Structure formats: C-alpha cells, structure tokens
Amino acid sequence: VKYHVDGDLVPAEDASVSIRDRGFRYGDAAFETLRAYGGSLFKWGAHADRLRRTCDALGFAADVPNATDLRARIRETLSANNLDDAYVRLAVTRGVLPGKLTPAIDVDPTVVVEVKPLPRGGVESDPVWDGPARVRTADTRKIPDASIPADAKTHNYLNGILARLELQGTQADESLMLDGEGYVTEGATSNLFFVADDALCTPSESRPLLPGITRDVVLDLARDEGIPVNTGWYDLGDVHRADEAFLTNTTWEIRPLEAIDRVDIGGGPITDLLSRLFDERVERRCYDSDQLRESDR
C-alpha cells in the first residue's frame, strides 16, 4: 500500500508528518473523503470546491495547490495501488510553521492522500454498510458556527468523537447531534433525512451542520423526481415521528435508519426510490458534468 505525502508516493508504513506540522499539533487542516467508482472520482468538482472553502475559512486557501494538481495526486495514488473502486481521503494541512499559535503569513501546506479498496456497490450490488443504522441522540452538542463554522471540514473532530464515545455499551453505531438551541443538526459523520407527510425533510444549512456532497445529490434527485423537499429547523420529536429516515455520507451513500433512541423508524418507499436513483446516478456516470468542470479548472 502506498500513500501520497507532501508530493511523494511512499509506503504506508513510512507515511508520516512532522510532529511540528500544524495538522498534528492543532488539527489545523482541511480534508475531504471521496469515492472512486470504476476509476472516476465521484463529484470531484464539488469536493474540490468544498476543500477550498474550508481552507478559506482557515485562511490559507491561496497557498493550497489547485484542484488539477490535487486530482493528479489522487490519481497517482489510486494508480500506484491498482485501485478503481476506492475510498479516498485527501487532507491539506497548514504545514510546519514556527511554534506559535498565530499562523505565519507564508504557508507551505502538507498534502496527504490515503486510499483503500471499497467495492463499488450500486445497482444489483451490496451496499458498503453492514446493516441499517441504529442511532442515539448524543448529550454532546454540535459546536456553534460562532465558535468554528460547521461547514468547514477540518481535523478538529473531537466534537463528533465525544458524541460517538457516548455509544459505548449500546447497540447504536451513529450519534445524532443537536445544537445549543436543541434543534437537530446531523450525525457525527452523516447527514440526516426523514420523511413526514410524504415530503423529504432534512435540517437546514442555517443550523450548524456540514452539508454533505451526498446530501446535495439526494436533494437534487428528490427535486428531479418531484418529491416535495423541506429544509427546516426540526426538533427530536419531528424525527421520532417520521415515517422513514436515512443517513447519507460519501461512504455509506444512502443508509436506512432502523431506529433512533429505541424508536423504530426504518426505510420505506421514498428511501428505496432515492437509493435506486442514487445507484443509477453512479452507474450512468451522470457526474460527467463535474468531470467537464474539472478540465476547466
């Protein structure tokens, strides 16, 4: 196995960063997780855009290699590992800087690409998750936007880890997080959707959450299909009363939510429909528009 670290392909056991790298010292880094399906990076343009927005929130976007360069590093890594269907993790840190908390102006970022095999799934195949999600609402509250913007995807991940640690000793494998006002935001690593009155509902981006790329795809698919879509401010009761519910992220794609806080919910016709449409979208390479966009960058 080889990874790409700071411009070079290196064996996995040598893939390391300096202890003085701000990515290690402070979690001062942006990242994206992506899927390669049949050798193509799904929604690369959207991931590249979001990575740039995160680096912009952290104040070092101008120093980050451009999307073409980053994509080339990912492709080299996939190729070196002979992978067509893969999980990809791309991280960009603020690099090694003088030992002060305030970042220097000149940044030499560290770029890291990790890959591992992940079967394609999709139409007529098995999903990557072992079973539907069992969820518990965490006591740990989502960090407010005023403290760290929730739409920045960074290496500061303790908020989600603390929420996940609450699951020890339970059957659940994902934590649902509320914000400081008690509104539903998202799972530790996933966005939440539910169906109520035949409409697809998901918490609004005006609450502190990371709007996932898969979330965007699902919203597009629902609108194209004529399914009513509501993005709003929801409390836990709204979720507990839902007719169907599912979680989304890049790895899970669409994963039905079997139960939350011991309230059974499960998938249903809209979850099934969206799952089929998502699989078809992957199969039909309907993400060509993103590939075109890449060549413009």
Next chain:
Amino acid sequence: VKYHVDGDLVPAEDASVSIRDRGFRYGDAAFETLRAYGGSLFKWGAHADRLRRTCDALGFAADVPNATDLRARIRETLSANNLDDAYVRLAVTRGVLPGKLTPAIDVDPTVVVEVKPLPRGGVESDPVWDGPARVRTADTRKIPDASIPADAKTHNYLNGILARLELQGTQADESLMLDGEGYVTEGATSNLFFVADDALCTPSESRPLLPGITRDVVLDLARDEGIPVNTGWYDLGDVHRADEAFLTNTTWEIRPLEAIDRVDIGGGPITDLLSRLFDERVERRCYDSDQLRESDR
C-alpha cells in the same frame, strides 16, 4: 536537536507520526506545555494531573503511561539536548487505530516530547515576552462546554487559531474570547486577570475556559498575600474599566496587558507585586511540594 517520539529519542527532522495516527487525523490528543527552570519541571504534578483529566475526558486515560514514565521521557529529552531552562511540550494521542471515527477499546497511545531552550527569566532577569500584551476581543466565540469541555487541553485548537487570525493587520498579539452568552472567558493561549476596587478578578471556571496552572499559582500567591480575589462572570465592560490587567500562561508567566480594544489599561502595583512573588516562587523552588508528590506517583 532531538525529540522523544513513541518511546525513542529521534533527531528533530525524523520526529514524525503516522498519517493514520488519530492525533493527526482528528486532533484526538491531549497535551501540556511546561517549563523547566534550572533542570526542574515547574508544577509537574499539576500538569500530570491535568493531562490525565484531559485523557479521561477523551476516554483513554487508562491506557496512558503513568506520570513517572512520562516524566522520565521529558527528562531524557532535556538531557539529550543539554537543556536546563526550557520550554517542554508533552503530547499523548489516541494512537493509530482502525480507520473509523468511533475509537476502538484498546488504545496504544503515541507519546511525543518536544523541547526548546527558553531562558529562565525570574528575579532580576528579563521576561520571555517582548513587551506587554496588546489584546483585541475576537468575534470567534469560545466553544461551549456542552460541545467540548473547555478544561480538556487537546489538539483541537482551531477555535483559538480562528480568534488569532482575526488579529491580522492589527497591532494586537492576543485575542480575548467571549462565550456564547457574552461573558469573558480567556485569551487564545492565556488566562485573564484584572484589578478592580483593589481586588484581583479572573473569570470563574464555571464559564468555558481552561484553568491554567499559572492561573492557579497566581491565585494562591494572591490569597497568601491577603489580596482580595474574585472569580466571577464578567462582561467586556468590567475588563475595559479595570485599573490593571495581565495575562498568564506557562510561557509568559505574568504578562501585563497594555491595552484591549484600544482601551489602555496596563499593569500596576498588584501586577508588579504578583510578578515579583511569582519570580521568587520559581527561584526559591517553592514547588518542592510538587516534586515530593512526583516521587509518590
């Protein structure tokens, strides 16, 4: 220069951690910064206790080497670099674990010790800071305890970095952070003290802040000296109206606050008195009680 990484002394340029270490990937790590004065670790017992509390908040305290072991690594590192007066940074990560956010039960932590020369300062010597602090109040709000406990000192440091980034283009070098309710908490890397009506005031630990070891020493010194001490909930107006103000941390010790938000404050008789008492405490090795405590661990 040599650092201590995962049990070994290594040249600084080889001091690195795996990109799969959770300390890098998620900032899933605890740390302490310490001073060695004349070869002795100042307040080692208090730092070791706090490190353990942080690891406990992160759920892996049981797997961390004991304080005697950690202190031995620090001493080896100081010795290998021929340092008696030094800055010391001790970090313990949750280590390399399977690529899932939820931590595994068995943890093999990564211990990192970094040192660098830092002159002793103290009585009749120059302080380590170049001049008194110029402070601005940040728009970035302190993370609430319900999201991440503020008294855990972790590698998730973006909240403070975002506050410091707001200083770009100003003369200030420290950011004062308010919490979500508008109460004063602390600086990005320091605790705040101010003098009002001849009493020493500092924000209460019931607000989200990290109660520094230096803060504790200063509170002890003030009480021993008969200075009235108030810990409370303060707003920015209380600070702006102060007669004196200073910041504390392990590196700065006691650093007068020249101005905040362009309001001049500066040190004064109580700041000077506490600074002298602090220097004397360092000189007189009044921290022997901690050293005794160490040998018991």
